[in-house]
Amino acid sequence: MSRSAWATHIAVTVAALGAAPTAASAADFDWKRFQGKTVTFLANNNPVAQALLTNKADFEKLTGITLKVDGYQEQQMRQRLVTVMNARSDEVDVFMTLPSREGEQFAAAGWYGDLSAMAKNQAAKEYDFAGLSQALLKAGTFGGKLTSMPMNIEGPILYYRTDILAKCGVEKPATIKDVEAAAQKIKACDAAITPFVSRGLKPAVAYTFSNMLHNMGGSYMANGKSNLCSPRGKEALDTYSRLLRDYGPPGVVNYSFQQISALYRSGRAAMSFESSNELRTVMEGGERLKDTGLMPFPAGEAGLVPTAIGWGMAVSAFSKQQDAAWYFVQWATSPEIQKRMAVQGIAPPRPAVANDPEYRKWIDEQPVRKQWQAALDLLATKGSSEVGYPIVANPESREFIGQAVQDLILKQKTLDQACADADKGLDALIAQK
Amino acid sequence: MVDAANTVTPDRQRVELAALSAPAVLFTLAMIAFPLAYTVWLGFHAFSSTGRQSFTGLGNYSKLIADTEFWHGLWVTLALYLLSLVLQLVLGIWLAMLLFNAKRLPGIVRSLFISPFMMPPVVAGLMWLVILDPSLGAANYILQAAGLPPSDWLASPIWVIPTIALIDTWQWAPYVALIVLGGLQSLPASVYEAAQIDGASAFTTFRRITLPLLLPTIVTAVILRSVDLLRFFDIIYITTQGGPGNASNTLNIYGFRVGFEFFNIGYASALMLTLTVIVFGVVLAFNRLRGAVAW
Numbered sequence: 001m002s003r004s005a006w007a008t009h010i011a012v013t014v015a016a017l018g019a020a021p022t023a024a025s026a027a028d029f030d031w032k033r034f035q036g037k038t039v040t041f042l043a044n045n046n047p048v049a050q051a052l053l054t055n056k057a058d059f060e061k062l063t064g065i066t067l068k069v070d071g072y073q074e075q076q077m078r079q080r081l082v083t084v085m086n087a088r089s090d091e092v093d094v095f096m097t098l099p100s101r102e103g104e105q106f107a108a109a110g111w112y113g114d115l116s117a118m119a120k121n122q123a124a125k126e127y128d129f130a131g132l133s134q135a136l137l138k139a140g141t142f143g144g145k146l147t148s149m150p151m152n153i154e155g156p157i158l159y160y161r162t163d164i165l166a167k168c169g170v171e172k173p174a175t176i177k178d179v180e181a182a183a184q185k186i187k188a189c190d191a192a193i194t195p196f197v198s199r200g201l202k203p204a205v206a207y208t209f210s211n212m213l214h215n216m217g218g219s220y221m222a223n224g225k226s227n228l229c230s231p232r233g234k235e236a237l238d239t240y241s242r243l244l245r246d247y248g249p250p251g252v253v254n255y256s257f258q259q260i261s262a263l264y265r266s267g268r269a270a271m272s273f274e275s276s277n278e279l280r281t282v283m284e285g286g287e288r289l290k291d292t293g294l295m296p297f298p299a300g301e302a303g304l305v306p307t308a309i310g311w312g313m314a315v316s317a318f319s320k321q322q323d324a325a326w327y328f329v330q331w332a333t334s335p336e337i338q339k340r341m342a343v344q345g346i347a348p349p350r351p352a353v354a355n356d357p358e359y360r361k362w363i364d365e366q367p368v369r370k371q372w373q374a375a376l377d378l379l380a381t382k383g384s385s386e387v388g389y390p391i392v393a394n395p396e397s398r399e400f401i402g403q404a405v406q407d408l409i410l411k412q413k414t415l416d417q418a419c420a421d422a423d424k425g426l427d428a429l430i431a432q433k
Numbered sequence: 434m435v436d437a438a439n440t441v442t443p444d445r446q447r448v449e450l451a452a453l454s455a456p457a458v459l460f461t462l463a464m465i466a467f468p469l470a471y472t473v474w475l476g477f478h479a480f481s482s483t484g485r486q487s488f489t490g491l492g493n494y495s496k497l498i499a500d501t502e503f504w505h506g507l508w509v510t511l512a513l514y515l516l517s518l519v520l521q522l523v524l525g526i527w528l529a530m531l532l533f534n535a536k537r538l539p540g541i542v543r544s545l546f547i548s549p550f551m552m553p554p555v556v557a558g559l560m561w562l563v564i565l566d567p568s569l570g571a572a573n574y575i576l577q578a579a580g581l582p583p584s585d586w587l588a589s590p591i592w593v594i595p596t597i598a599l600i601d602t603w604q605w606a607p608y609v610a611l612i613v614l615g616g617l618q619s620l621p622a623s624v625y626e627a628a629q630i631d632g633a634s635a636f637t638t639f640r641r642i643t644l645p646l647l648l649p650t651i652v653t654a655v656i657l658r659s660v661d662l663l664r665f666f667d668i669i670y671i672t673t674q675g676g677p678g679n680a681s682n683t684l685n686i687y688g689f690r691v692g693f694e695f696f697n698i699g700y701a702s703a704l705m706l707t708l709t710v711i712v713f714g715v716v717l718a719f720n721r722l723r724g725a726v727a728w
Contacts, residue, residue, distance in 0.1 A: 203674065250583065254672075259566070262569065268568065406678050410677060410678065
């Protein structure tokens with residue numbers, strides 16, 4: 001072994017030891033330590049939180065902590081969070097967060113409690129910190145501080161109708177060019193079917209567009225500047241908007257996951273590029289179970305660079321009981337609870353849970369679940385969590401991406417104008433401190 | 434003989450009245466004055482993307498003047514306001530006349546006429562989102578069944594404002610009708626009898642008598658709808674979130690997004706205060722008009 005390899009080996013071992021709870025602390029762990037306390041959890045009322053909260057009574061029984069759940073839809077949850085955090089209020093102890101979207105911003109604002117020490121010193125023996133997806137832990141680490149623990153793993157994947165592809169003599173697409181060729185054939189073969197659908201709603205576009213951009217070898221930034229007008233950026237903008245304009249449903253500029261899943265589930269779309277989280281919704285009623293195939297979005301010039309993100313649980317920096325709050329976070333992201341959530345269709349951010357026999361049995365029940373898990377395995381290993389610009393003002397950056405795509409779908413600007421306008425606005429955002 | 438000790442002097446009465454009404458006044462001040470003052474204070478501060486705040490004086494307001502998105506939002510707000518208001522007045526007055534003249538209309542039919550405004554805007558928004566979906570919605574199905582081309586409705590930058598105005602009109606024209614119906618029922622019968630004796634036609638009676646006498650009621654309806662329409666938010670947020678592009682990005686939607694999605698609370702406060710001033714200005718103008726047309 002070379003000197004540098006030895007050095008790396010030692011560094012990794014030390015880091016792993018540092019991250020794992022010490023034997024003494026794990027052995028001394030007492031789940032009842034905060035008995036009688038009340039922890040307030042600001043939750044996004046999505047399938048992830050819903051699956052978690054079916055086990056709420058078990059947490060309260062195990063710890064003696066009362067869990068007060070303050071649940072809202074995603075946007076309303078953020079609205080409440082901004083109000084609470086701007087007031088530096090201790091009303092919320094734990095909140096759900098998307099590190100890929102707001103991580104930089106919340107971390108810079110000092111809203112996240114630092115979980116590094118708690119994960120190291122106050123973890124139960126069975127917690128298995130090292131078993132969590134390292135990519136997602138990294139995505140939740142800002143300035144060396146661990147700010148959230150991953151609850152799930154998700155990303156956009158391609159849902160396609162095997163029967164329609166067969167009827168129209170189309171092979172399963174292997175590249176982005178194949179997607180467009182397939183859409184063209186399907187359009188000619190069956191006019192009643194929408195060949196391709198994905199997100200067109202302005203703030204939602206970045207989630208799916210990022211995957212295409214990365215697969216094509218593009219990047220959002222280069223040399224500290226916005227890079228949408230680079231050849232790869234322009235190609236991605238052009239291809240994404242052309243797919244939606246020429247082969248998408250009418251009104252696609254208002255399409256987000258609800259409309260996409262409804263269209264695909266109703267049998268009126270041949271290919272749908274949408275979140276892996278939508279599997280349960282898409283399969284509701286069972287009509288799509290037998291005629292759907294799933295795969296990561298096909299490769300571009302840079303191969304497969306899928307988008308992989310996950311919801312995280314963070315402890316508020318203003319909570320007056322961060323230790324008790326950490327107990328809830330720890331319980332909610334433990335292998336046992338993530339296993340229970342997994343069989344409810346929430347993809348686990350722990351490779352070990354993904355290999356658990358009970359979970360594998362659930363996966364093996366239906367071929368579509370096997371393909372879903374295979375796509376998620378790829379997301380976990382090759383995924384990029386860059387959705388929109390890797391800057392503090394990430395949510396605002398998504399507006400510019402969405403605007404450029406909509407301008408092209410609606411033919412309101414040329415490709416050069418759309419990307420130049422977006423780059424101009426984005427450069428101003430990047431320059432903001 | 435009057436007991437002097439029990440006599441309530443005007444001064445004492447004033448003190449008692451002040452003491453009794455003080456809690457309500459204080460409560461009102463706390464609920465209105467404090468949020469308003471806090472918003473004014475926020476409007477004088479700049480918030481960075483990371484939540485750091487600093488005093489900026491009129492900085493947010495000078496930024497607003499140079500902000501093309503603000504001017505676009507103002508234009509969208511006014512266009513939507515005027516279109517919706519005109520539609521709601523015309524349909525509301527027509528509906529009120531219909532209900533007033535159809536005295537034998539069963540109660541259930543009357544209730545159905547006025548039911549849309551009792552529906553929560555969120556439910557109404559979601560319902561119309563489904564109806565107007567270009568692929569799956571009933572609206573295009575009906576158009577196509579009638580041999581007409583389908584429309585993109587809320588997804589078209591050209592049609593989105595008229596479509597939202599139509600949804601709001603569907604919901605709130607009955608409310609205008611209810612106000613106007615109240616006004617119609619209070620009009621003096623003698624004027625109509627005189628017109629009838631003079632041989633005035635139905636149209637002349639409406640134009641020369643009903644409409645002028647109804648003006649104070651109509652202006653009241655205009656004031657109530659103006660406040661709502663200028664602050665229009667819920668249905669737009671549910672159906673388009675300001676899109677497509679920024680075609681339906683009203684000032685209220687823009688302010689909300691700046692504040693709660695981009696976390697710039699200071700600039701959002703400046704935007705919302707500007708909108709508040711516009712609303713107050715419109716209400717004051719119509720209030721004066723109401724005074725002028727009172728009879």
